[in-house]
Amino acid sequence: MATVSLAAPGRARPRRGAGRWARRGPLLPALLFTIVVTQLPFAATLVISFLNWNALYPNDRGFAAFGNYASVLSDPQLRSSILTTVILTVSVVLVSLVLGLAIALLLDRRFHGRAIVRTMLIAPFLVVPVAAALLWKHALYNPEYGLFNGMLSAVFGHGAAQPDWISDAPMFSVVSSLVWQWTPFMMLILLAGLQSRSPEIIEAARVDGASAFAVFRHITLPHLRQYLELGALLGCIYIVQNFDAVFTITAGGLGTANLPYTIYQTFYQAHDYGRASAAGVIVVIGSMIVATFALRVVSSLLKQEANR
Amino acid sequence: MTQTLSAPADAAPAVPRRPGRATKGRGGAILGVVAWIVGIAFFFPVAWMVFTSLHSEQAAATNPPDVTAPLTGAGYREFFSTNPWPYLINSATASVVSTVLVVVLAMLAGYALAIRPVRKWSDVLFFFLTTKMLPAVAGLLPVYLIAQKIGMLDNIWLMVILYTAMNLPIAVWMMHSFLAEVPVAILEAAALDGARLPTVMRRVILPIASPGIAATALICFIFAWNEMLFARVLTGVVAGTAPVFLTSFVTTQGLFLAKVCAAATAISIPVLVAGFAAQNKLVQGLSLGAVK
Numbered sequence: 001m002a003t004v005s006l007a008a009p010g011r012a013r014p015r016r017g018a019g020r021w022a023r024r025g026p027l028l029p030a031l032l033f034t035i036v037v038t039q040l041p042f043a044a045t046l047v048i049s050f051l052n053w054n055a056l057y058p059n060d061r062g063f064a065a066f067g068n069y070a071s072v073l074s075d076p077q078l079r080s081s082i083l084t085t086v087i088l089t090v091s092v093v094l095v096s097l098v099l100g101l102a103i104a105l106l107l108d109r110r111f112h113g114r115a116i117v118r119t120m121l122i123a124p125f126l127v128v129p130v131a132a133a134l135l136w137k138h139a140l141y142n143p144e145y146g147l148f149n150g151m152l153s154a155v156f157g158h159g160a161a162q163p164d165w166i167s168d169a170p171m172f173s174v175v176s177s178l179v180w181q182w183t184p185f186m187m188l189i190l191l192a193g194l195q196s197r198s199p200e201i202i203e204a205a206r207v208d209g210a211s212a213f214a215v216f217r218h219i220t221l222p223h224l225r226q227y228l229e230l231g232a233l234l235g236c237i238y239i240v241q242n243f244d245a246v247f248t249i250t251a252g253g254l255g256t257a258n259l260p261y262t263i264y265q266t267f268y269q270a271h272d273y274g275r276a277s278a279a280g281v282i283v284v285i286g287s288m289i290v291a292t293f294a295l296r297v298v299s300s301l302l303k304q305e306a307n308r
Numbered sequence: 309m310t311q312t313l314s315a316p317a318d319a320a321p322a323v324p325r326r327p328g329r330a331t332k333g334r335g336g337a338i339l340g341v342v343a344w345i346v347g348i349a350f351f352f353p354v355a356w357m358v359f360t361s362l363h364s365e366q367a368a369a370t371n372p373p374d375v376t377a378p379l380t381g382a383g384y385r386e387f388f389s390t391n392p393w394p395y396l397i398n399s400a401t402a403s404v405v406s407t408v409l410v411v412v413l414a415m416l417a418g419y420a421l422a423i424r425p426v427r428k429w430s431d432v433l434f435f436f437l438t439t440k441m442l443p444a445v446a447g448l449l450p451v452y453l454i455a456q457k458i459g460m461l462d463n464i465w466l467m468v469i470l471y472t473a474m475n476l477p478i479a480v481w482m483m484h485s486f487l488a489e490v491p492v493a494i495l496e497a498a499a500l501d502g503a504r505l506p507t508v509m510r511r512v513i514l515p516i517a518s519p520g521i522a523a524t525a526l527i528c529f530i531f532a533w534n535e536m537l538f539a540r541v542l543t544g545v546v547a548g549t550a551p552v553f554l555t556s557f558v559t560t561q562g563l564f565l566a567k568v569c570a571a572a573t574a575i576s577i578p579v580l581v582a583g584f585a586a587q588n589k590l591v592q593g594l595s596l597g598a599v600k
Contacts, residue, residue: 020427026505027420027432030413030476037473038439041447041454048449103346111340117347119584123354126583128534130551131572134558135357138568145369145565147356154372180353188591234594241443243537248555260445260537267449268541280446291441295434 042284049277056271068278078279080255081262082286085240087171088258092178093235097228099179100186105216107187108194118191125184133248136177141165141249170254174245182239186231193227194220233294240287259283361569368566383570387557392571395553398464400578402539402549403532406471410479410528411521413472418483419505419513423490433484436477444474448541455542464547470538475528482527482593486520487513519589526586527593530579550575 052064072078107118124132140147143164152160166173197220205215243260246252252261263283267276360368361384367377421429451470452461460466490513498512514521536551543552557571558564583590 023420023424023426025420026416027426030417030480031432031435033413034436034439034473034476037469038442038444038447041450042442044450044453045446103343106339106343106346109336109339111336111343113344117343119587120347120351122583122587122590123351123580126530126576126580127354127357128551128554128572128576128579130534130536130554131357131576134554134568134572135353138558138565139357139360140353142565145371147353147373150371150373180350184350185594188594192591237440241445243445244551247536260443263445263448264537264541267452273449273453276449277446280443280449283443284446287441287443291438294441295437 045277045280045284048273049281051274051277053273054271055273064274068274069282072275072278072282077257078259078262081257081259084171084256085258085260088175088178088242088246088256089236089239091175092182092239093232095175095179096182096186096235097190097231099183100231101190101224101228103183103187104190104194107191121187122184124180125182125188127181129181129244130248132181133177133245136173136180137166137249141173166250167254170250170256174249174256177249178239178242178245182235186235189227189231189234190224193224197223236290236294240290357569358573360566361573363566365563365566368569369563383566384574386567387570387574390557392550392553392574395548395550396575398467398543398547399533399550399575401464402467402471403529405468406475406532407525407528409468409472410475411483411525413476414479414483414524415487415509415513415517415521417480418487419509421480421484422487423495423513433481436480440477445537448538451538452541461542462544462546464543466542467539467547467549470542471528471532471535474535474538475531478531479524479528482520482524483517486517486524489520490516520592522586523589523593526582526589529582533579 049068050064050066052062052067103121107114107121111117127135138146143149143162146165148165149160149162152162202215202219205219210218241260242258243264246256246258246261247264250256252258252265257265259279263276263279266272266279270276362379362381363377364380364382367374368383370377420426421433426432455461455463455466494512494516495508498508503511534551535549536555539549539552540555543549548556554571554575558568
């Protein structure tokens with residue numbers, strides 16, 4: 001019996017010595033790979049951020065102490081790009097969560113062609129982001145031959161208003177295209193959440209005379225909480241880092257330059273390695289503050305899994 | 309009396325209602341119609357992209373749109389005449405090879421985190437997720453400088469390595485969650501039979517976890533295929549990927565809408581096909597395996 005329990009590979013307590021390394025073995029390739037490829041560059045970024053290093057003036061390289069940080073933090077362009085990143089991320093995540101929830105509720109009931117409607121709704125998420133951004137910029141927003149203005153003139157005739165969507169409302173244009181891509185993502189997660197509700201509890205509440213709204217407010221919404229949190233967390237991770245839409249639709253102009261775009265520009269066009277790195281370190285610190293809160297969310301998910 | 313009688317009568321049709329409530333009466337029908345309208349509205353830009361791609365440049369640039377214009381494959385012919393194949397092959401190489409690497413590494417890690425867990429396995433899992441929260445753009449410059457030093461700039465294998473690193477944390481989370489589902493009893497039985505790790509992996513874990521592996525692979529493939537920022541900075545003429553090609557494609561003067569729509573459609577097709585074919589896997593994968 002004793003040998004059986006020793007040999008059993010169940011989720012038992014780890015043993016000491018060689019056994020411990022046997023357990024670690026399979027983990028090491030992934031862990032080492034991640035550390036080398038994702039963590040070492042950050043360490044290098046930290047070092048470079050203290051250097052005076054512009055690729056256009058290779059002879060001026062030297063120690064800059066906090067000079068790059070001072071110039072980055074006093075740069076109005078970078079400060080505004082921090083604000084832009086926050087606005088962009090929060091508005092895209094919030095709007096697509098709310099829309100995604102509404103659509104998930106619609107799809108949680110049976111109707112003719114539900115599978116077709118679901119398939120159609122997933123499509124925006126499956127268009128390559130650069131392709132989606134090009135589609136919105138040229139085929140939809142273009143003031144001369146874009147679909148939006150085309151529909152306006154089809155409906156209202158030749159005197160119809162023909163707004164230049166991107167110049168008139170640059171932030172709105174970027175946000176709309178991202179909301180279009182991310183709403184299906186939120187919808188899929190929330191729909192899975194809705195379908196994992198216990199039908200008995202809802203039925204019992206209904207039998208007890210609870211209104212549809214009361215069921216939603218007191219049963220559905222609490223149940224969906226972790227799914228909403230998961231959607232928000234994943235949405236934030238990806239939209240904070242968005243580059244494709246900003247780069248393609250506005251090329252960072254008109255107040256839409258977010259942090260990834262600004263760093264890209266400092267590095268790619270100004271060739272100022274020191275400043276780009278200092279900006280990168282600031283972004284990392286900001287992300288770590290956000291991530292600390294976000295990780296609490298995940299930790300509650302993980303606890304649930306452990307209790308399963 | 310009437311109330312006690314009517315309540316069960318109301319509840320009776322509830323039993324076969326899963327999944328989703330049946331729509332009853334006019335209100336339900338209206339909500340069904342609303343769902344259709346919303347679905348069509350979201351799908352419409354995609355349909356418009358495909359529709360425009362099949363028009364001549366002149367017809368695509370009319371305002372109001374000319375929906376009766378004859379269809380033509382000219383946009384696609386022009387796209388393929390610019391020889392996008394090297395870029396498409398680069399994208400396919402980077403996406404497929406990195407996905408295979410990710411799945412192998414993540415399966416091994418998932419084994420060490422879920423089946424025979426190391427100490428503090430949840431800390432390790434968190435470490436993987438935190439790497440995903442650090443914005444990749446902050447590491448772009450050092451990666452560029454290192455690649456330049458070792459002569460890996462404009463080399464598709466650099467992209468393979470970077471995409472593997474980009475997707476590995478997500479894949480580890482997913483594989484952990486899928487492998488945690490493998491019943492302990494089966495593993496114990498395999499161990500009693502004296503099966504070694506590679507055999508257990510291949511014969512026991514792989515068959516059970518294969519739906520999860522498929523979901524992981526699908527997500528990793530999509531993210532790698534879509535990536536543009538790193539590809540734009542680190543590749544050029546030799547190792548450029550499809551999204552990089554697409555952005556360089558638009559700089560042409562004159563009418564180009566049909567051509568751009570054809571290019572955008574062609575480059576999105578692998579992802580659209582994979583995603584439509586595996587809709588349920590998409591949900592599993594996107595929620596990092598939290599939603600089964």
